[in-house]
Amino acid sequence: MTYDASVRKDSDGLSRATGDRPFWGRLAGWGPYRAFAALVTASPRRQFVILATFPILWLLTQHLGPMLQMLRVSLVDAYPVAQDAPQAFTFDNYLRFFGDRIFWMPFFRTLTFAAVFTFCTLIITYPVAYFLARHVSRRNQMLMLLLLLIPFWVGEIVRTYAIMILLGNTGAVNLVLKWFGFIDRPIPFMYTSFSMGIGIVYLTALYMLLPLYSALEKLPKSYNEAAADLGAGAWTRFRRVTLPLTLEGISSGCTLVFLISTGFYATPVLLGGPSTTVFAETIAGFFHVAGDEWPTGAAFAVIMFVAALLITGVFQRLMKALRKGDTA
Amino acid sequence: MSASPLVHIDGISKRFGDAVALEHLSLDIAQGEFVTFLGPSGCGKSTTLRILGGFERPDTGRVILDGEDVTMQPPEKRHVNMVFQDYALFPHMTVRQNISFALELKGMDKTGIARRLDEIMSFLELDAYGDRYPGQLSGGQRQRVALARALAPDPALLLLDEPLGALDAKLRGQVQRELKSIQRQTHKTFFFVTHDQEEALTMSDRIVVMNHGRVEQDGTPEELYFHPASRFVAEFIGETNLLSGKMRGVEGEAVVMEWFGQTLRGHAPSGVPAEGAPITASVRLEKLGFHSSRPDLPNAVQGRVINRTFLGSRMAVDLLVEQTDGAKLRAFVDAETGQAIxxxxxxxxxxxxxxxVLRD
Amino acid sequence: MNRGNRIALACVYWAFVLYVFVPLILMILMGFKDSKFIGFPIRSWTLDWYTGVFSDAEVLYTFGYSVVIAVLSTLISVIVGTWIAVLLEGRRFWGRAVTFGLMVLPALVPGIISAIAFRIYARWLGIEPGMGAIVWAHAVHNVPFVSLVVMARLSTLPKSQIEAARDLGADPLIAFLRITLPYLVPAILGASVFCLLLSFDDFVRSFFLGGYEPTLPVLIFAMLRSGMSPEINAIATVALVLTAAIGIWAERFTRRTNKESQI
Structure with missing residues (x-):
């Protein structure tokens, strides 16, 4: 190869090439593009500003905006209002919740249910995740996990409906029980906290399974072997080694499932009964009637969100303390 | 080329947080030179390379390339190309597409690109691999593609960031010879960065040894090897005997030092130390000769061989020196001589x- | 001991598989039952419910409506989510942690609260309930999922790839288009499918932001409230088969391309 001066020259005369140029060469040499690129990439600082402006604006207006607007509406006396109608600042919407016991029951029920269902989901999915991560070969792990993912691509409503068919008075469970002669008359599973629990666990299991699985999968097998070597029995090994090291996965899975569980609306409506009304239904009620109930609904939503965040916050703190205590 | 250097580095410094990566480095590189920056990790060699490539900006100082101040220029504007440590070949592009990447962006037309591709691919013996993807190539082939890609736009300066690190030992020797011959044939200026002293000695016209962001020594491989200026250089390059003694004075060309009551004569490439100062001197292993009676040489000590290590073509001999507190000297001799002692x-x-005689 | 454990755990796994599959299988079976009455046992079979569904203009329209919403919202989510991911995975900047927090916010807000917050905000922005509002709400809600997937992929792109492109004469924009974007394709495709499914399956936001035209989940919900009918089984089964098929395909595709692009 010789020193080819023509190549170097080309770089100085971008626009002087005579023949047909490839797409990227044409783009890089195209005047308007060069002007645009020069403007955008003039300095790392400007580049960053241009990269960051749109996302920051989006996050503030689209992600934070709805939350702030909800907070604002919860603090006014009327919304939506006719144009130029007066709108006054008030705490009444919040006081309404604290002043009327009728709202307390669904509120506490929602939080209790969410906590109980989260715990159930944890108990059910932990062994499944453990089995996948610990006792299955790498190749099969993926397949067996994929198998579990399939039902979760199906929507909330369809899956809720499937649970209705399973648990109905003429549903599969009652049919089987009758066949085996355990019962004469169908057990009314439906429209109870039981049917609701089955449905919600069904809907949220994946959000627990995945964090648990990834936590367990990251855990080196040698830890357990070392513990066994030191004479720890299976239960001790689990309690002293596996469990503490997967607390982080448990913590994030539980947080996620708890937050999701508090927000279900359709599932409690379809699977629950009058005795299981959840706060989501209370909140929704304020938006179904025409008129100025929105501020109350917004206030109730804020109360619920704050309560859910507080509970998950305290929970995460606790888990963190537990983790620290174990490593110390 | 004109008499002015191709690259003129003028007092560049760089810090990353509290860590000093480069401290006031000044250096000229001539057109056609094969310069190697050698040093342990964190010595500032990679930072210098990245500043030349345009990936970092120095805190102070300037970089003049071919008479033009490029200190603030982004990488895409410089006539400088780089062979990356991990080669950084684009996995979704074939070998041809990888190599033509820069040519396209230079605005060359399709026939020009094809001509240049054929030329460079045959030069680097890559003709048969044009339509393969990087994932389908061996380590040595990838390395050549990376080299071809960087050479294709005919850069004024080629930067090589430890490009042989990923190759196995056997292949490395072959690639070293290839690289050197490519550099000779293309008359390109190579700026090579490595922590491997052997690599540096084999290929370079000139080696710059770096430590803690400063230049320890700058010279030809021979100068560095036989006349190290500092203890760091002596220890970093090759194996050596270090003798700690006291400065006595100067006798003509020679520097006189005292070592366990014996008078030794050496030379001081980095300047003559003050009289009475504690000093260290370096003697390369192959420079020691063995004699049954006192030879007519300025430096001679008496001792007993305590250990012999057979190394194939040669032998390492450890000598316990008499009348010291157990000082040892190590020497390379051929195997027969070693047995004969x-x-x-x-x-x-x-x-x-x-x-x-070294600078500490 | 260990072996006993293993068998017990395997039983739990397969029991869990039954738990997640049996309800869906029962539902599918029910769609072929030749009776207006939902429930077991099934004595005779029919395809009438399916032919009914496929000739029901309202169902078909709703189906198309849901698909259009899913596609439009996914387009927005993917562009915005990728942009945010590129910002967050790029150089460190002041306030990055807060930005990340804001990014995941919509995914963490419980469904009902998210729905009414969007309802209020849409009203404030002057967006009428209907397709536009649903597309917007779905788009915002799905952004975090795109960003998280793309960020995970982006974090595995060696820095030297971009530097090499710049070194060879590409400005930051061309380097992004020619190197970063092709590298992100599997992640973006995977995230797109996930967004399509999330949007297509979403009930609570569609319910609160919808106008007079229901999306498919809202239609099924409305039908369920007025009583179960085998037609719902057919609709739900079609939706199920479609979503599961797309999901499996996407999963396989992502896995394959992920493997291929490894150097």
Missing amino acids: GDDLVWAAWDSDSMA
């Missing part, structure tokens, strides 16, 4: 030119 007292001797 008995367990009796022998003389080990070396010339004053073979002993360099």
